[in-house]
Each structure stands twice: as C-alpha cells, then as structure tokens.
Amino acid sequence: MRRDIFQAIADPTRRGIIALIALQAMTPNAIAENFNSTRQAVSKHLRILTECELVKQEYRGREIYYALEIEKMKEIDKWLDQYRKIWESRFNQLDQVLSTLKKQKK
Amino acid sequence: MRRDIFQAIADPTRRGIIALIALQAMTPNAIAENFNSTRQAVSKHLRILTECELVKQEYRGREIYYALEIEKMKEIDKWLDQYRKIWESRFNQLDQVLSTLKKQKK
DNA sequence: TATATATGCAACTTTTCGGTTTCGCAATTT
DNA sequence: AAATTGCGAAACCGAAAAGTTGCATATATA
Numbered sequence: 001m002r003r004d005i006f007q008a009i010a011d012p013t014r015r016g017i018i019a020l021i022a023l024q025a026m027t028p029n030a031i032a033e034n035f036n037s038t039r040q041a042v043s044k045h046l047r048i049l050t051e052c053e054l055v056k057q058e059y060r061g062r063e064i065y066y067a068l069e070i071e072k073m074k075e076i077d078k079w080l081d082q083y084r085k086i087w088e089s090r091f092n093q094l095d096q097v098l099s100t101l102k103k104q105k106k
Numbered sequence: 107m108r109r110d111i112f113q114a115i116a117d118p119t120r121r122g123i124i125a126l127i128a129l130q131a132m133t134p135n136a137i138a139e140n141f142n143s144t145r146q147a148v149s150k151h152l153r154i155l156t157e158c159e160l161v162k163q164e165y166r167g168r169e170i171y172y173a174l175e176i177e178k179m180k181e182i183d184k185w186l187d188q189y190r191k192i193w194e195s196r197f198n199q200l201d202q203v204l205s206t207l208k209k210q211k212k
Numbered sequence: 213t214a215t216a217t218a219t220g221c222a223a224c225t226t227t228t229c230g231g232t233t234t235c236g237c238a239a240t241t242t
Numbered sequence: 243a244a245a246t247t248g249c250g251a252a253a254c255c256g257a258a259a260a261g262t263t264g265c266a267t268a269t270a271t272a
Contacts, residue, residue, distance in 0.1 A: 010116035011230080015185075022192060029248065041231050043250065062239040062248050070196065073189045079121075080186065083179045086128060090176065117260085135218065147261055149220065168218050168269040 003052040005075055013037065014045050018054065018068060025058060025067035109158040111181055119143065120151050124160065124174060131164060131173035 009015055013035055020026065020034055032042040046066055049055040054072045058065040115121055119141055126132065126140055138148040152172055155161040160178045164171040 004118075006118075006121065007116045010113045012110075012112075013230085015112065019188070022189065027248075028250090037230090038232065039249080040233080040251095044230075047250080064249070068189075070189060070193045073186070074193065076182070077186055077190065080179065080183055082125070083128065083174075083176060084183065087176045087180065119260095133218075134220090143260090144262070145219085146221090146263085150260075153220085170219070 003048060005052050005054060005072065006079075008049055008052045008054055009076070011045065013042075014049060017042070017045055017049065017066075021055070021066055022068045022070075025065035027063050027065055031066065109154060111158050111160060111178065112185075114155055114158045114160055115182070117151065119148075120155060123148070123151055123155065123172075127161070127172055128174045128176075131171035133169050133171055137172065 009018070016035060017031055020031060028039055028043050028046060031046070032039040035042060046055060050057060050066075052072075054069055055066050056069050058067065115124070122141060123137055126137060134145055134149050134152060137152070138145040141148060152161060156163060156172075158178075160175055161172050162175050164173060
C-alpha cells in the first residue's frame with residue numbers, strides 16, 4: 001500500500017477531516033456527523049490518514065480519538081519550499097524592475 | 107472533469123514533471139525522456155496539469171513548450187496557511203515553556 | 213511532393229479508489 | 243449476564259484513473 005501524504009490530501013473529504021480535527025481530537029462517529037458519508041467510509045479515510053502518519057490515534061476506553069499530526073503537514077510545506085523560492089525570486093525581479101522604473105522617472 | 111490542484115499533485119509523475127519544468131519550459135518529448143512512461147502517458151499528465159492551470163502551453167512551430175504556472179502553486183501555500191498558524195503557535199507555546207524554565211533556573 | 217517529426221486524441225484495459233453492507237470484537241451500560 | 247455502543251476489517255461494486263496502442267493532424271525537411 002503506497003500511502004504518501006500527497007495522495008492523502010488529494011481527497012476533499014480527507015482535507016475536510018484534517019481541517020475538522022486540526023484543533024481538537026475527535027472520534028470517528030463525531031467526525032462522520034460532519035460529512036455525508038457513513039461512519040465506515042470516514043473510518044476508511046482515517047485509516048489512510050493514519051497510515052501516512054498525518055493523524056494519530058488515542059485510545060480512551062472504547063472510543064478512539066483522532067488528532068492531526070501537525071508536524072507531518074510541514075512535509076508539504078517543505079516540498080513547496082523549492083517553488084516558494086522561485087516565486088519569491090520572480091517577485092524580487094519585478095521589484096527591481098519597478099525600482100529601476102522609479103529611478104528613471106526621477 | 108473535476109480537476110483540482112490537490113488531485114493534480116497527488117501523482118508522483120506529475121510532481122516530477124512540475125519539478126522538471128519549474129525553471130524552464132520543455133516539450134512533451136523532452137519531458138518524457140526523463141520518465142519511464144511513454145510520451146502519450148506524459149502527454150496525459152500534461153493535459154491534467156494544464157486543465158487545472160498548473161501548467162501553460164506555448165506553441166512554437168510544431169513544438170509545444172510546457173511551463174509551470176508558478177502563481178497556481180501559491181494556492182497550496184494558501185491552503186497550508188491555516189495549519190502553519192497552528193504549528194507556529196505551538197512553537198511559541200514551547201518557546202514560552204522554555205523561557206519560563208530558564209527563569210526558574212535563575 | 214513525399215517523408216519524417218511533434219503532438220493531441222480516442223478507444224481500450226487494468227488497477228485503484230471511494231463507498232456501502234455485513235460482520236466481529238471489545239468496552240460500556242442496564 | 244444481556245443488550246447496547248463504538249469501532250475496525252473484509253467483501254463487494256461502480257466509477258475514475260493511469261497506462262498502452264493506434265490513429266489523425268500539422269509542421270518541418272529531403
């Protein structure tokens with residue numbers, strides 16, 4: 001089962017789950033109430049999210065609380081970084097053009 | 107055809123294509139040489155990337171150059187922002203704990 | 213003009229994915 | 243102890259995705 005984080009966030013329901021549990025851990029039943037899917041479908045999504053370590057489980061009696069593993073989200077940020085460099089450098093180039101134009105105006 | 111950017115970057119080959127053309131536009135044939143897929147398969151990926159506007163085409167004679175639309179990448183960054191806030195606030199909390207401990211040491 | 217090249221597109225196949233239904237198990241509650 | 247509740251896992255299904263093959267079209271080149 002090749003579970004990577006990019007595949008995990010590809011599904012809109014999973015992104016919804018991530019947003020939902022970002023601030024507080026929740027049980028599968030509570031999560032499922034927020035979507036138009038059965039608990040089992042949500043459970044499947046939770047499994048995928050758990051497998052790629054985007055989410056962690058905490059057992060409390062017969063309930064299982066799912067919480068976002070925020071550290072893992074940084075991996076996406078890390079991947080984005082190479083492109084951030086590009087758009088920032090382009091912005092700086094634009095900035096230079098603008099300041100050059102300003103200078104010429106003087 | 108529901109093409110969203112998250113689905114687009116879910117595929118590893120497509121992420122490879124994005125990385126490849128990030129700095130300079132390339133033709134489908136040139137891109138395909140870098141992967142273990144046929145030109146047609148790559149062409150299909152390019153179509154998906156174009157549909158969600160992650161990539162733009164530039165016609166030059168019988169060749170088509172594909173270039174990354176870096177602005178579109180910012181959408182992912184924008185989505186990440188809500189989580190960035192979370193991990194930054196947690197970091198600050200840790201920071202506070204550390205400085206409190208330091209104070210007590212004194 | 214005939215041929216080679218660069219490319220997209222459509223048809224087809226195989227695999228993967230998301231969902232539902234059914235079941236089993238463990239922890240509560242009555 | 244019996245019934246209820248919370249949950250995961252397996253079996254199954256339809257839809258979508260990813261890849262291949264075969265073709266059509268436009269632009270170069272000989």
